[in-house]
Amino acid sequence: MTPTGLRGRIRLSAPDVGRREEQLVVEAVRSGYVAPLGPMVDAFEAEVAARCHRRHAVALSSGTAALHLALLEIGAGPGTVVIVPTLTFVATANAVVYVGAEPFFVDCDRESGNLDPELLERCLAELEAEGAVVAAVVPVDLFGRCADYTRLVPICESHGVPLISDAAEALGSAHAGRPAGSFGRMATLSFNGNKIMTTSGGGMLLTDDEVVAERARYLSTQARQPTVHYEHTEIGYNYRLSNLLAALGLAQLERLDEMIGRRRAIRQRYARLFDGRAGVRVFQSPADDGDNCWLSAIVVDPAEAGWSSDELRLVLDAHDIESRPMWKPMHRQPVYARARSLENGAAERLFADGLVLPSGSALTDDQIAAVSTTVDEFLDERRGMG
Structure with a gap:
């Protein structure tokens, strides 16, 4: 008979945390930086950016928040189309709807489950022919397998369409000698509880553009203007990662x-x-x-x-x-x-x-x-x- 009851139900991908995570979280608590932002956030951003070969990283409350901000920055909105793989978690598509754009779903190749480059080429040609404005293509690195960026990037470039890499599942992976998260105008990561590493809940926006990074930080802290009082000239979001969760992320990154x-x-x-x-x-x-x-x-x-x-x-x-x-x-x-x-x-x-x-x-x-x-x-x- 098969053994059961081993530490309860055997899960797909439970969090893997231990003494080092506990140590850094306690350190963060004792530092006094319990509210969002603090030195652990700064360090976590710097280390993830280095790991992914990016100049800038913005730590956020979820991978979905990162996608939302990336699409806002790219100019996706009403009257535009965003191409998304049909084989993905719903968050990829939902973020497109958040900004008012139309998601257009494209199928995958059978071996990897990732966005099919030939179908993408066909889709872009058909959308161009009808006069649609394609704001972005968002490949997803399914189950940690990087999409075929060697083929996808030139296709997007030939059509003048930005690529945003949804690398939520792929931190630590690589394609053609480059790490996941290094591809596209921007890339996003997730640190949800079931991911390769976790901050309990959390995500990150990756970019090489300092202006984009600062804009994401601004929008993710309720778009507060730099005044002595609370001044807001546009809609922002409560999307920043806390210092405590960043401490957990730093320990996970070590492992x-x-x-x-x-x-x-x-x-x-x-x-x-x-x-x-x-x-x-x-x-x-x-x-x-x-x-x-x-x-x-x-x-x-x-x-x-x-x-x-x-x-x-x-x-x-x-x-x-x-x-x-x-x-x-x-x-x-x-x-x-x-x-x-x-x-x-x-x-x-x-x-x-x-x-x-x-x-x-x-x-x-x-x-x-x-x-x-x-x-x-x-x-x-x-x-x-x-």
């Missing part, structure tokens, strides 16, 4: 490479587990040398495998092991039922046949063994039924 290594080891274990099993592959593997392996997933061909991803999900759930399908495509979300899209069917197939497995660096060896045993038992049973 980032270690945590990536742990996640990579888990993905490699899944690769061995499913090796030779008909009709199933580990998603984004083996060409994942530059990935942070944030989430590991499998893709199942039910006709060949003799079982479906949902059948395995139900068995894992019965053993108190969390798993879930990949992102439901945005063009199939009820809230975006009227949005325009350009599809090739890849995102829908990945949603139907993909399954995300426990991937967090905080997983113990016993927990990973429990997942492996449960999967092995499931596969053996299905083989016996065949």
